[in-house]
Amino acid sequence: MPDRIRIHAGVRRPAPIVIHVNGVATPCHPGETVATALLAAGIVVFRRTASGAPRAPVCNMGVCFDCLVSIDGRPAVRSCMTRVAAQMRIGLPDHG
Numbered sequence: 198m199p200d201r202i203r204i205h206a207g208v209r210r211p212a213p214i215v216i217h218v219n220g221v222a223t224p225c226h227p228g229e230t231v232a233t234a235l236l237a238a239g240i241v242v243f244r245r246t247a248s249g250a251p252r253a254p255v256c257n258m259g260v261c262f263d264c265l266v267s268i269d270g271r272p273a274v275r276s277c278m279t280r281v282a283a284q285m286r287i288g289l290p291d292h293g
């Protein structure tokens with residue numbers, strides 16, 4: 198896990214949990230959004246438009262809908278508005 202976006206110095210986080218991104222176990226921390234967990238894992242394409250253009254989070258506050266992913270079988274969930282949960286299953290178009 199690249200984990201480049203998380204601040205480490207002086208930050209204490211709960212023990213990691215695991216979510217599954219297209220079947221791949223991906224560690225993250227309770228309290229993080231799905232978008233944060235995916236970006237921390239180095240994932241930059243969250244969905245594709247009808248023409249195939251890659252999209253990723255833009256606003257991170259629920260407005261742009263560019264962060265839509267499949268979560269536990271539910272399509273088109275805003276990942277920036279959804280907190281991770283242990284064993285959550287995330288579906289992305291370009292990974293796995």
Ligand code: FES
Nearest residue numbers: 257259261262277
């Ligand atoms: S990043 Fe804009 S709605 Fe999620």
